[in-house]
Amino acid sequence: MTQLQASAFSGADDPSLYPLARICDAIALSISADRLNARNIAEVYALAARSQSAPALFPAWSITSGRDIGITSWAGFGLYEMSFGDALGQPIFVRPPYMQIDSAAIVLPRKRACFDEEDRDAIEVMLMLRKDDIEALQQDGVWKMLASEPKRTRASVIPASPQSELYAPYAAMPGRRNAVSARWASLLPPTQPDSVVTMAVLFPRFHLTEIEDTSWCPDWLRDHAHSSLARLWQVKSSNGNSLAIQACNVLLRVLGGIDTVADYTIVDACSGAGGPTPFFEKYINKQLEASGHDPVSFVLTDWAPYVKAWQKLSEESPNISYIAEPIDAAKAKRLAAPGKKECRIFNLCFHHFDDPAAAKILRSAIEAADAFFIFEITHRTLPSIIYTTMASAFGAYSTTWIEHRWSPFHLVFTYLIPLFPFYYIFDGVVSCIRGRTAEETSALLRHQKGVDLSEWDIRHGEEMVLPPFGTLFWYSGVKKSSGETSRQVT
Ligand SMILES: C[S@@+](CC[C@H](N)C(=O)[O-])C[C@H]1O[C@@H](n2cnc3c(N)ncnc32)[C@H](O)[C@@H]1O
DSSP, X not given: OTTSOGGGGGGGGOGGGHHHHHHHHHHHHHTSTTTSOHHHHHHHHHHHHHOSXXXXXXXXXXXXXXXXXXXXXXXXXXXXXXXXXXXXXXXXXOOOOOOOOTTEXXXXXXXXXXXXXXXXXXXXXXXXXXXXXXXXXXXXXXXXXXXXXXXXXXXXXXXXXXXXXXXXXXXXXXXXXXXXXXXXXXXXXXXXXXXXXXXXXXXXXXXXXXXXGSTTSOHHHHHHHHHHHXXXXXXXXXXXXXXXXXXXXXXXXXXXXXXXXXXXXEEETTOXXXXXXXXXXXXXXXXXXXXXXXXXXXXXXXXSOOHHHHHHHHHHOTTXXXXXSOXXXXXXXXXXXXXXXXXXXXXXXXXXXXXXXXXXXXXXXHHHOSEEEEEEOOOSSHHHHHHHHHHHHHHHHHHHHHHHTTOHHHXXXXXXXXXXXXXXXXXXXXXXXXXXXXXXXXXXXXXXXXXXXXXXXXXXXXXXXXXXXXXXXXXXXXXXXXXXXXXXXX
C-alpha cells in the first residue's frame, strides 16, 4: 500500500462505498480485542461443554464438513436501510450469495414492510446442511413440530442449488423468538442462575402427598401403576425411539459415550416395576458387546421392592439383579463392586422427596457414587400437566385391559367405577405439582454445607421425547476423572 500513488485512494470518497465500509467496520468492531476477550472465549467453551441437545458442539468450525455448526446474525446490520448510491438504490431483498458452506446458520435481516401484520415478529434463519443431515433434521421432533404449524411457522427445505450436495432449510418463525432464545439460554451454566431462562412453570412447588406414598395405599394399587409406568417407557416417539431409549441416549452422551459407561454399575434407586432399566440394559450392553467390552450390571432397589416384577427381569437378563429388602434412597449405601464406578439413576421419582430428603439423596450420590441422573416427565408446566393427565388415564385403562382383563375386580374398578383412573390421574397431577426446576434442584445441592462439587460436572436439560407435550426433564452429576479439568459432550 505504501507504494501506491495517493490518487489510488481517491475513489474512497465515492459515497456508494460507504455502506459497504460500514458493514466491514461493524464486523471488525465485533471481533476487536475490546469486544472479543478472554471472557467471551470462556463463555463459548462453557456453552459448548454444557450443550445438551447438540451432541457435537465444539468451539470451532469446519466449513467443508464435520460436526460443527456456525451461527451468525445479519439481522442487526441494518442492510435494508442502506443506500448503495443512485444506480443501485436500497436493497429490496437481502439474501446471502450461494456458498457451499456446511452447517452455516445465518439469521437474516428482515424488511418488516415485506411481512404481513402477523409476521412482523418473524425471525428468518437460513441453514445449509449436507443432504444426510437435512434428512436427519426432517426426522427431528422439534423441527417436525415447527413445520407442522403452518399458520405460525413456515419451514421448508430447498436445495441450495440444483447440483449441490448442500440443502438449505428455511424457516420463518413468527412469534417464536422467545422459544428459540429460551432453548439457547437453557444451555448456559447452571452456576449462573440469573442468566438462565427457567422453564415456564405455572406456580410454586407444593409437596403434596401422592396416594402411593401413603401407608394405607394397598400394594395391588401401587403395583398396577408401576407396571403401567414400565410400559410408558416403551412408548415410541415420532423419531422411532422409545422414551427409555431417548433417556438412555442422554445418559450415554453425558457420561461420555459407550466406552466410558463400561466402567459403571448402574443402580436404579427407586425402581418400581423396573421402569426403563431393562431397556437401558439391552441398549447399553448390546453396544458394549459390539465394541468388545464386558456388560454393565444393573441393580434394582426401592423402599417398596416389587420383587415379583424384578424376579422376572433378572431371569430375562443375567445383568439385572435386585435387592429384595427395602432400601430408602435417602440412606443408600454404595453398591458397586470394587473397581467399578457407581451411577445412580432416579427415574420418575425425584419429585417424591421433600426438600430435606431430596437434599440427602443428592448428598449421598455425591459422597458415595460417581454419577447420578434424575429423569422426570412430570412438571409444573401446562404441557406436562396435559400430557400427564392424558397418559395417566390411558395407562389405567390399558393396563387393566392388558394385564388384568380376566379379573372382575379390576374390570369393575376400572371401567364401571373408575378407581384406577382416578388414582392414576390424582397421583399424576400431584407429581406435576411436586416437580422441580433444574435451578431448584441445583439450590438443594449447592446450599448444603460441606458438599464439594469441585470434582463434579453438573448438567441439566430437557428433551421433547413424545411430541407435542411429552418432555423429558433431566438433571445429572458426573464425577470428573482424575486429572480431567473439563468435560466435552461427545
Ligand atoms: C413413580 S414411581 C417410579 C418407578 C420407576 N422408577 C419408573 O420409572 O417406572 C416412584 C418410585 O419411587 C419409590 N420411592 C419413593 N420414595 C422412595 C424412597 N425414599 N426410597 C426408595 N424408593 C422410593 C416408590 O416406591 C416408587 O417405586
